[in-house]
Amino acid sequence: MLTKVQTSLARTASTQWDATSYxxxxxxxxxxxxxxxxxxxxxxxxxxxxxxxxxxxxxQLLAKRWPMADLTGVDSSAEMLEEATYLPIKALWQKCDVQQWRAHRPADLLFAAAVLHFISDHETLIPQLLSQLNPGGCLAAHMPNWRDALWYELMLETLNTGGPNGRALGTVQLRQFMAERTVLPLKSYYQLLAPLTQELDIWETEHLQVVEGKSPIFDWVKVSALRPVLLALDQAENKHFIENYLRLVHEHYPQEANGQTLFPFKRVFILATV
Structure with a gap:
């Protein structure tokens, strides 16, 4: 269970996004x-x-596949939604936190791409989403499974020792929040969802992503996983964090001879039909 401070951190991180960098x-x-x-x-x-x-x-991929469907995009970030409104598709846009969101009418498809991992207590959240589907409806979700990834461990290490003289950065609550494991083991998702579904498919992939740039891994994670950290730290702490984190990331993820960087990335997929 998150404390009030941790909940505030999560809420702030869920609403302040850099759409261009993303x-x-x-x-x-x-x-x-x-x-x-x-x-x-x-x-x-x-x-x-x-x-x-x-x-x-x-x-836009959903609109292309099912152009006749009533399609609504839901997000907590006004900046992200503003960018989405420029897409040449037929869709409604709704500003709302996924945890607080409720369907006005039961859905045939709830599509959740790279969002549920930002929310804790999946044992409550996912059954709640399933309850908003029509019979035969489907929840399709994928989540980055980054909590045991090297780059994430380096982030935790930097928070714990990256300050002056090896001191910790940020508050105890911030460090506890970032150490939380919100994505469950695959077996746990099966045990949670099997009694609630007619069909269930769960799998995990690891994609050896090839990224380019001077600091591509930092550029990737600064707009997602690291956002709570960068938003919570003050200017001086941010400087210490970024300097030390970049040093560790460059050390553990060196560029290949061709200038590209290899970025292994795990994801969990869930397809649940009620």
Whole structure:
């Protein structure tokens, strides 16, 4: 259970997004959306919600596949939604936190690409989402599973020792919040969802992403996983954090001879039909 301070950190991080920076790796962020969509077997869903739609990377793919559906993109960030409104698709846009969101009418498809991992207590959240589906409706979700990734461990190490004279950075609550494991083991998702579903498919992938730039891994994670840290630290602490984190990331993720950087990335996929 999160404390009030940790809940405040999560809420702040969920609403303040840099839409332009997020688009930097749009092609790679689109790939797991395509993989997930490829497994959705619905023929003519009438009502679709894209939860955590962001800039609309998944929303436009949903609109292309089911152009006659009533499609709504839901996100907590006004900046992300503003970027999404420029897409040439037929969709409604709703500003709302996924934890607080409720469907006005039952859905045929809830699509959640790279959003549920930002929310704790999946044992409550995911059954609540399933309850908002029509019979035969589907929840399709993918989540980065970064909590045991090297770059994430380096972030925790930097928070714990990256200050002056090896001191910790930020508050105890921030460090506890970042150490939380919100994504469950695959077996736990099966045990949670099997009694609630008619069909259930759960799998995990690891994509050896090839990224380019001077500090591409930092550029990737600063707009997602590191956002709570960068928003919570003051200017001086941010400087210490970034300097020490970049040093560790460059040490553990060196550029290849061709200048590219290898960035292994795990994701969990869930396809649950009620």
């Amino acid at each position: 688009q930097q790796f749009a092609r790679l962020r689109e790939r797991p959306v395509l993989e997930l969509l490829d497994h959705v077997d619905l023929q003519h869903p009438q009502r679709i919600y894209d939860l955590g739609c962001g800039t609309g990377i998944a929303t």
